[in-house]
Amino acid sequence: MGGSGTQPDRGAQLLRHDxxxxxxxxxxxxxxxxxxxEVTADGCSIVVQCKSFAPYRPVWSGELQKFLGASSIQHRADVALFVATASFAPEARAIAETYGITLVDRAHLEKWSAxxxxxxxxxxSPGREKGPKSQRLVATSGPAQRIG
Structure with a gap:
């Protein structure tokens, strides 16, 4: 994910920066x-999966399916972020859009890092009511899209 340290450490650093x-x-x-x-001041739970892949190897749907189970069943997260140094396969994007997983691809990761x-x-942010998972934004290689 660029920078020093492991991918999860860099992801944690970016979360703290935000x-x-x-x-x-x-x-x-x-x-x-x-x-x-991570748990925000207003009680929202955030889970992140970080993957470092070669730019030519997209994240496949199976990886999103595993993360979906971990984020929603095991952690019952309000926000699920899947951060990768590559793009996402169309089937993986479809899973993210259906279930409200926020995808951060290489281009968005570079912007986030900057x-x-x-x-x-x-x-x-603190004081914000938690909305339904179907109202999350999903970052794609195009503009962010509201789900639901």
């Missing part, structure tokens, strides 16, 4: 499909 607190990195085989967890905040994190 104002998230209580960020925990879960590295290794016991992470249960989630690399970073200081552009993720819209879905800005929505999780």
């Amino acid at each position: 104002g998230c607190t209580d960020v925990v990195v879960h590295n290794g085989p016991g992470d249960r499909g989630v690399d970073v967890t 200081g552009v905040p993720l819209p879905v994190l800005k929505q999780q």
Whole structure:
């Protein structure tokens, strides 16, 4: 994911930069499909999966399916972010759009690393009511789209 440290460490650093607190990195085989967890001041839970792939190898639907289970069943997250150094296959994008997973591809990761905040994190500000998962923004290679 660029920068120093592991991909989950870099993801945690970006979350903190966007104002998230209580960020925990879960590295290794016991992470249960989630690399970073966070709870916002208003009680929204965020889970992140970080993948470092070659630019020519997209994230496939199977990886999104595993993350969907981990984020919604195991962690019951309000916001699920899948961050990758590559693009997402069309089937993976379809899963994300259907279930409200926010995708951060290489282009969005570069912008986020340069200081552009993720819209879905800005929505999780203190005092904001938690909306239904079907109302999350999904970052794609085009403009962000509202789901639902």
